[in-house]
Amino acid sequence: MTSVNEISVVPPMTAAGAEVPATREATAGGIPGQPGAITEPSGPPAGTCPSALPPPGGGPYLNPQLYAVLVHRFGHVRVVNKGQPMVVGIATINDRPSPDVRSPGETYKICCPWCHDFKFHFRVAHGFGTVHAETGRRIYYARCFRCEKGGRDLFELLGQARLGRVALPAPSPLIQPQPEDAYRTPGDCANLLDPMYPGAAKACTYLAGRGLDPKFVSEVYGWRYCWRGDPQTMHGGCAGRIIMPVTRDGVEVGWQARLAYDPPQDRKDHDFTAIRWLTMPGTGWRSKNLIGYDQAKAYEFCILVEGPTDMARQGPPCIGSLGQTMSHAQFELIASTWGTGKGVIVMGDAGANEDRVVAKTVHELRQRCTCPVWAPRLPHGDPGSWERREFMQFITAFVSANPRGTVHDEAQVAG
Ligand SMILES: [Zn+2]
Numbered sequence: 001m002t003s004v005n006e007i008s009v010v011p012p013m014t015a016a017g018a019e020v021p022a023t024r025e026a027t028a029g030g031i032p033g034q035p036g037a038i039t040e041p042s043g044p045p046a047g048t049c050p051s052a053l054p055p056p057g058g059g060p061y062l063n064p065q066l067y068a069v070l071v072h073r074f075g076h077v078r079v080v081n082k083g084q085p086m087v088v089g090i091a092t093i094n095d096r097p098s099p100d101v102r103s104p105g106e107t108y109k110i111c112c113p114w115c116h117d118f119k120f121h122f123r124v125a126h127g128f129g130t131v132h133a134e135t136g137r138r139i140y141y142a143r144c145f146r147c148e149k150g151g152r153d154l155f156e157l158l159g160q161a162r163l164g165r166v167a168l169p170a171p172s173p174l175i176q177p178q179p180e181d182a183y184r185t186p187g188d189c190a191n192l193l194d195p196m197y198p199g200a201a202k203a204c205t206y207l208a209g210r211g212l213d214p215k216f217v218s219e220v221y222g223w224r225y226c227w228r229g230d231p232q233t234m235h236g237g238c239a240g241r242i243i244m245p246v247t248r249d250g251v252e253v254g255w256q257a258r259l260a261y262d263p264p265q266d267r268k269d270h271d272f273t274a275i276r277w278l279t280m281p282g283t284g285w286r287s288k289n290l291i292g293y294d295q296a297k298a299y300e301f302c303i304l305v306e307g308p309t310d311m312a313r314q315g316p317p318c319i320g321s322l323g324q325t326m327s328h329a330q331f332e333l334i335a336s337t338w339g340t341g342k343g344v345i346v347m348g349d350a351g352a353n354e355d356r357v358v359a360k361t362v363h364e365l366r367q368r369c370t371c372p373v374w375a376p377r378l379p380h381g382d383p384g385s386w387e388r389r390e391f392m393q394f395i396t397a398f399v400s401a402n403p404r405g406t407v408h409d410e411a412q413v414a415g
Contacts, residue, residue: 062106063126069158070108070124078109078120086127086141090134091234092279092286095323099132100234100281101125101141113157115147122149129155184280186238186257187229192218200225203242203260210309211384217312220295222247226257234278241278244308246285246322247294254280254289256308256322279322287327290334291320300341301371302334303383303395304361306348310383314391318383324357331364339369343405345395346375347383372405374398 061067061079070077084105091100104125112122125141128151132139140151190197192204192214203225204214217223222245229236241257256279263274279286292311296302299317311318321330338344344365348358358375365373376398383391 061108061126063128063130066124066126066128067108070110073158074110074113076111076120080107080109080123082106086125086139088127088132088139089281090283091281092283092323093275094277095279096137097135097283098137099135099139101127101139104141112144112146112149114149114153115144117144117146121146122154124151124154129158182282183253183285184233184282185230186233186241186243186255186280187226187236189224189226189243192223192225192242194225197225197227199227199240199260206260206262207242210313212309212312216315220315221245221292221312222252223312225260234281237275237278244291244312246289246291248289250294254282254285254322256280256291258308286322288329288333289322290330291322292316292318293333293337297337300338301343301345302338303345303347304334305383310347313384314386314388326361326364331368334365335368339365339371341371343372343374343399344369345399346373348375348377366405372403374402374405376406 062083062085067077067079081104084103086101086105087103089100089102090097092098104123104127106126108124108126109120110122110124111117111120115121122144123142125139127139128142130139131137138155140155142151142154144150190200192200192207194200207214207217214223224243224245226238226241226243229239229241238257240260242260244256244258245252246254246256256277259274259276263276291308295315296317296319301317303314303318305311305314305318305320307320311320319334334344346358346361346365348355348361362373362375374395376395378386378394386394
C-alpha cells in the first residue's frame, strides 16, 4: 500500500558528474536571444537520428539525447543547474500515483515555440519524456513561463516516437526518505464566505451550482478556499482550489483540493492547472482514513458514498473513501466504528462496473461487521444529485424492506 521509495532521483545519463554552480548558464547552439526561425519549428530531416548529431558544446549533459533533440529542433538551448539530479516523489493525482517532481535539476531552456518568445522562457527538465519507474507514468515536467503551454504540448510537438528513444536509466536510489503521511499544507486559505476573497465567492458559486451549500460545507466539513498555494506542495498548485480536509479525531490528516470551476472539455486534466482533483501527497494517510469520518462517527450507522461532493451534498452520516478502491484499514475503520451498530449502507452509481465494485465492498464489510450491510441502488442519478430529504427517505424505505441487508447480486459477491 505504501511506497518506501517516496523520493527518488533520476540518475545522470553519463558517468561524468561534473559539478557546476547552479546558477551558471551554459549556452550552446548559437547566439542566445537570436530569434531565427524558432517561432515556427519544422520537423527534423527524415532519417536523422538525434544521437547522430555532433556532440553539443559545453557537455556532457545529464540527458544528451534530449538536449540534442532540443538543439536540433529549436536551435538554441541554454542549460541551467547543470549536473544536478532530478528529485521525484510520488503524488496522487486523480486517484492515481503520479510522479511529483520536487526539483527538476538540470534544465534545458528554449525559446517557447508557441508565444513568440525570444528569451528562453520554456524550461524543460532533463528527465522530461522519461518513464518514472515507481509509478510507470511519464514525466512531463516542462513549462513556458510566459504562456500556458506545458510538457504535454511539447511532447506532442516533438513526437512520442522520437522521445521514446530518450530513455534514461531507471530511477531509484533513495536519497531523502520523507516521513510517511507527513502533513503538507495546501497553502494560505480563507473561509469560503469571506467577502475579502473574490476567488472564494467564485468557489461558492461553483459549489451552489453542484447543489452544495457553501455555508454548510464550511461549517460542518471545514471546506475552505486556498488563495495562495504553498510552493512546497505540488508547486503551489492548490491556489484557487476548494480545500476539503480529512480529519481524524479533530486533527487534519490530509485533504483533497478541487478546482473551483470546471475547465473546458479540451483542457480538462490537460496539465497541472486544469487537473480537477488534487490529493495531498502520500498514500499512507489516505488508506487509513475516510472523508467525513469525524462528522459521521457519532451516528449508529454510516452511508458510504463515492466522493467528497456526494458526501457533502447529503451530509453526515455519509463518508467517502478517498479513492476508487478501499484498503483493509478503511474497511476495519468502518467495521470498528459502525459494524456493531445498526448498519452500514454502501451507495454506488448505476452501471455494471459500479455494481461489481459495490458487491466487492459489501463482501469485505460483511466479513468484518456483525450488523447488516445494505447496498441500495438509486433509481436515477447519484447521491450528489438528490435532495437530502428524499435521499434519506429512499434509504429508510429500502432498509425497512430488507431488514437483514442486501446486495445487488449475490452471484457477483461470490465471484
Ligand atoms: Zn510560451
